[in-house]
Amino acid sequence: MAPLMKILVPVKRVVDYNIKIRIKSDGSGVELANVKMSMNPFDEIAVEEALRQKEAGKATEVVVVSIGPQQATETLRTALAMGADRGILVKTDGPVEPLAVAKILKGVVAEEGPGLVILGKQAIDDDSNQTGQMLAALTGAGQGTFASKVVVGDGSVEVTREVDGGLQTVRLKLPAIVTADLRLNEPRYASLPNIMKAKKKPIAEKTPADYGVDVAPRLKVLKTTEPGGRKAGVKVKSVSELVQKLHDEAGVI
Template sequence: MKILVPVKRVVDYNVKIRVKPDGSGVELANVKMSMNPFDEISVEEALRLKEAGKAEEVVIVSIGPAKAEETIRTALAMGADRGILIETDETVEPLAVAKLLKGVVEAEAPGLVIVGKQAIDDDSNQTGQMLAALLGWGQATFASKLELGADKATVTREVDGGLQTIDVKLPAIVTTDLRLNEPRYASLPNIMKAKKKPLDKKAPADFGVDVAPRLKVLKTEEPGGRKAGIKVKSVAELVDKLKNEAGVL
């Protein structure tokens, strides 16, 4: 079986986000970028399945600028076999990502696609579900445990009431949650080997997909500062303040 893992280049989760002075978006110049944490978990799970003999090949795909090659090389250093970069400087929205991934899936014919449940930059949580709909495949979202059988995937997923275990017929789409695993670090020898692993470059036009944004950002603002709390002497005073000052009751 071949496993396909999409990865996204995002601002590193340790970096404090700053809004541009003109309010057109967040500042990306001279900011450390890295692989989306949920995608790291997806890569790790695919590698564990390969090491367990459940898959023969792990293919990484990323959509973004030329520098996204670094993100793919990170996954290759972790142990993935090869990568595909769909190069574009546009801000690609989830639907366009799903359409591009559909083209990659049709070309690569994987038995399983493991997707991070969301990216930490836009938090859309849509790509995996949209890809499943476009392909007509089964899907299991928010996976905290994944087991592969001969023709199905058994997924334990986190829901509001606790845990739910479902079976999904392969081929399928699985989106990963934080508690699925802890990603490994790439060793220095593997980082050097990753530079020689195959990486194909393509363009959105190769898949017949228009990636022009459909949404327009009107303004981006920093969240307001948190006000200091106060102590109240009774429940009645608390209710009065919530009703008459905060206006939440």
């Protein structure tokens, strides 16, 4: 019989993926003023997976945690409306790098004692793909990254991973860290009654200092630019002309 456990799901507030990103005029970063924000899509998948495990009788509680400004409460409420039981907001106004996030999450893990931590494989704003791996290293837990299937067993979890050229299945002892890939599931929509119930679910507020973590950035962003436009293509009339252009102009042969 699978163990009854708590599942912790870190979630991040990011620019909605349907919004066209605009760069600040000084090139210092992405314009966030008056921009629609949403939960990181990979984290939505992580929340959904945690809820499915609870509904299958593999977990007793799903706790969501977000590190960010006060507005990140909205992201937590979204997860609570999906079905999570309670939330934790670690309040910080500036950007937080993956290592600092992992250190804070290590403190949350120590307090909450989850059997499983499920988080998105990356956030769509910085695409770092580092936090899950760093958290596993800091806690000493096994990690199953890029998960497309999660099966919780008796004291262990089997994770099917998306890897180059195919799939890999690993078995991890609990507690473990799992990062969710796109194919893991399709997140549910929150019903109106659950949205109303979410307003009454508890959200505890913390600070990085509560976990003894310094969130001062270690990296400095020098410049942010939009991707360059693609050059127009050209038509060729024959294979010999194509070969000539690849040799003389593109320099690839």
